[in-house]
Amino acid sequence: MKERPLILVTNDDGITAPGIRALIEVMNEIGDVFVVAPDSPQSGMGHAITVDNVLHCNSITVDDGPQIEYSCSGTPADCVKMAVNEILNRKPDLCVSGINHGSNSSINVIYSGTMSAAVEAGIEGVPAIGFSLLDFKWHADFTAAKKIVKQIVLSALQNKMPEDTVLNVNIPNLPEDQIRGIKVCRQANGNWKETFDKRTSPFGKEYYWLSGEFVNKDRGEDTDLWALENGYVSMVPVQFDMTAHHMIQKLNTWDL
Amino acid sequence: MKERPLILVTNDDGITAPGIRALIEVMNEIGDVFVVAPDSPQSGMGHAITVDNVLHCNSITVDDGPQIEYSCSGTPADCVKMAVNEILNRKPDLCVSGINHGSNSSINVIYSGTMSAAVEAGIEGVPAIGFSLLDFKWHADFTAAKKIVKQIVLSALQNKMPEDTVLNVNIPNLPEDQIRGIKVCRQANGNWKETFDKRTSPFGKEYYWLSGEFVNKDRGEDTDLWALENGYVSMVPVQFDMTAHHMIQKLNTWDL
Numbered sequence: 141m142k143e144r145p146l147i148l149v150t151n152d153d154g155i156t157a158p159g160i161r162a163l164i165e166v167m168n169e170i171g172d173v174f175v176v177a178p179d180s181p182q183s184g185m186g187h188a189i190t191v192d193n194v195l196h197c198n199s200i201t202v203d204d205g206p207q208i209e210y211s212c213s214g215t216p217a218d219c220v221k222m223a224v225n226e227i228l229n230r231k232p233d234l235c236v237s238g239i240n241h242g243s244n245s246s247i248n249v250i251y252s253g254t255m256s257a258a259v260e261a262g263i264e265g266v267p268a269i270g271f272s273l274l275d276f277k278w279h280a281d282f283t284a285a286k287k288i289v290k291q292i293v294l295s296a297l298q299n300k301m302p303e304d305t306v307l308n309v310n311i312p313n314l315p316e317d318q319i320r321g322i323k324v325c326r327q328a329n330g331n332w333k334e335t336f337d338k339r340t341s342p343f344g345k346e347y348y349w350l351s352g353e354f355v356n357k358d359r360g361e362d363t364d365l366w367a368l369e370n371g372y373v374s375m376v377p378v379q380f381d382m383t384a385h386h387m388i389q390k391l392n393t394w395d396l
Numbered sequence: 397m398k399e400r401p402l403i404l405v406t407n408d409d410g411i412t413a414p415g416i417r418a419l420i421e422v423m424n425e426i427g428d429v430f431v432v433a434p435d436s437p438q439s440g441m442g443h444a445i446t447v448d449n450v451l452h453c454n455s456i457t458v459d460d461g462p463q464i465e466y467s468c469s470g471t472p473a474d475c476v477k478m479a480v481n482e483i484l485n486r487k488p489d490l491c492v493s494g495i496n497h498g499s500n501s502s503i504n505v506i507y508s509g510t511m512s513a514a515v516e517a518g519i520e521g522v523p524a525i526g527f528s529l530l531d532f533k534w535h536a537d538f539t540a541a542k543k544i545v546k547q548i549v550l551s552a553l554q555n556k557m558p559e560d561t562v563l564n565v566n567i568p569n570l571p572e573d574q575i576r577g578i579k580v581c582r583q584a585n586g587n588w589k590e591t592f593d594k595r596t597s598p599f600g601k602e603y604y605w606l607s608g609e610f611v612n613k614d615r616g617e618d619t620d621l622w623a624l625e626n627g628y629v630s631m632v633p634v635q636f637d638m639t640a641h642h643m644i645q646k647l648n649t650w651d652l
Contacts, residue, residue: 186443186473187506194603195592214606217442217507221606225590247519249638250443251473263503263587295650302647304585305640322652326639329560331519334481336451347450350470350477375652377643382505383582384561384635391558391633394551396578 145171145233145297148223148261152182152216152240152253155209156202159239162282163271164207166290167236170297173207174232176223178216178253183242185253187260188215197222216257224264234297235261238271239285241278245310245364246328246356249378258306259380267301269293274368275313284316288373292322308376312368323372328363330356401427401489401553404479404517408438408472408496408509411465412458415495418538419527420463422546423492426553429463430488432479434472434509439498441509443516444471453478472513480520490553491517494527495541497534501566501620502584502612505634514562515636523557525549530624531569540572544629548578564632568624576627583632584619586612 147167151160155177167173176197196213210227212219220235240254249255254270261268269292273285288311296307308327312319334352341347356365364374403423407416411433423429432453452469466483468475476491496510505511510526517524525548529541544567552563564583568575590608597603612621620630 181448184445184447186441186445186512188442188444188471189440189507190606191440192437194595194605196601196603215444218606221588221590222592222604225608226592226594226604247636250515250519250636251445256442259506263506291652295652299650302640302643305643307647324644324647326641326644327637329637332477334477336478336482338482339450345452347452348478348482349450350446350474352481375647377640377647378638379640379643380503380506380638381583381585382634382636382638384558384633385582387558387561387633387635388580388582391563391580391631394555396547396551396631 147171147173148232148235149175150177150219150237150257154178154181155211159241162286163239166286175209176219179211182215182253184251185215186251187256189217190214216253217260220257220260232266235266235268240272242276243274244272246330262306268306271309273311285311305377308378310374320371323367325364325367325374325376327376328365329358403427403429404488404491405431406433406475406493406513410434410437411467415497418542419495422542431465432475435467438509441471442507443512445473446470472509473516476513476516488522491522491524496528498532499530500528502586518562524562527565529567541567561633561635564634566630579623579628581620581623581630581632584621585614
């Protein structure tokens with residue numbers, strides 16, 4: 141690639157989150173950066189899009205970096221649609237989403253606004269990578285993550301990104317010298333065992349908070365959870381053809 | 397199955413939508429029915445879950461049928477989590493979602509609240525089917541759809557549903573005698589080409605409506621779009637392992 145690449149940056153924690161500011165800082169070293177990100181936190185939004193409401197999108201300046209930034213009222217997937225089809229003059233060379241404050245490994249890929257933005261870019265034909273750091277805190281330490289992000293983005297730009305596939309990168313919350321490397325993995329088979337915390341409002345009305353704990357049902361050593369538990373960065377290729385191709389033959393035995 | 401099956405019914409158009417009322421009517425003929433559905437339309441919500449807000453869930457009566465019904469403030473995925481982990485005493489034998497007013501074929505499976513409810517049930521270990529009729533209208537004619545739903549649900553209960561797979565069923569908007577049968581398909585490779593309709597509010601502020609048209613890039617005759625265009629009901633097995641397994645080897649050639 142001779143020219144500087146055009147890089148679209150988005151996230152789900154909102155445009156002022158430290159994670160996206162760290163990502164923008166690194167991307168400014170690599171290419172021309174456009175930021176189109178949610179104006180408020182959108183965690184857990186999955187692949188939601190705004191079909192029953194209007195969208196607002198405003199040019200803003202958050203810091204003195206060279207990037208151009210837009211703050212959007214929609215979901216992460218809306219931001220990518222808006223960027224690719226309305227704001228940018230040409231298709232970006234890469235879309236990066238994150239750095240998410242918290243893990244998006246295993247089944248969380250499906251609930252994650254960060255990863256849905258990357259998947260939406262993939263659907264639109266833009267190579268895309270979602271990055272997450274295993275630290276929920278607002279003031280998480282992104283020092284090691286920034287180096288890993290740079291390494292992976294440079295590698296993705298050099299190699300041709302696989303078509304119809306985006307990358308889900310999770311980074312363990314460790315100092316740089318304790319990270320053992322980057323492992324290509326599959327999504328671990330796990331799920332949330334939900335509990336609902338039932339409370340009563342000051343007006344006597346019952347309400348609930350969704351809560352729960354994650355259960356890893358997968359003992360494989362080729363999974364993202366295994367990699368992260370053993371000090372590796374996990375990199376899972378993610379597709380958006382959701383067909384269970386191996387089940388087609390079985391379903392054809394049903395008498396329909 | 398000796399006892400009547402316990403069937404969880406949900407949707408994304410809201411608990412009063414004619415599509416879910418038609419689905420409840422059919423399910424009452426087959427099993428004991430619990431409805432846990434959104435109290436308002438949730439189209440396009442994808443796999444969103446409510447993590448930053450509380451949930452309300454109230455027992456309601458909508459008609460004089462034997463089913464038990466709860467109206468929930470959350471997304472379709474929230475409704476399924478709430479039903480399986482808080483409301484029901486035992487795991488349902490089946491979860492059905494819909495009947496959606498409008499298609500959820502091809503890539504729409506990823507934006508669809510209807511299908512995300514089915515996928516969420518699958519993640520929780522409950523066999524699940526999402527049903528959609530290719531008619532967006534509130535007063536769509538569900539006559540033919542109800543017969544097809546009954547046939548597929550009875551077949552799913554008789555046959556063992558494949559594990560880690562849910563079904564995405566789309567029904568063409570045709571009279572019963574013009575529907576040519578049910579085809580097991582793969583998800584067609586297509587996407588939305590978005591346009592943004594830019595307008596100005598009465599207060600002079602610019603805003604956008606997301607719009608666009610669907611582009612089918614797939615000429616295969618084994619896809620859901622082909623089936624629907626040719627008068628068949630499409631039935632796609634859907635998985636929630638999003639790993640692009642075939643790309644793992646290629647990514648291992650990157651120098652990371």
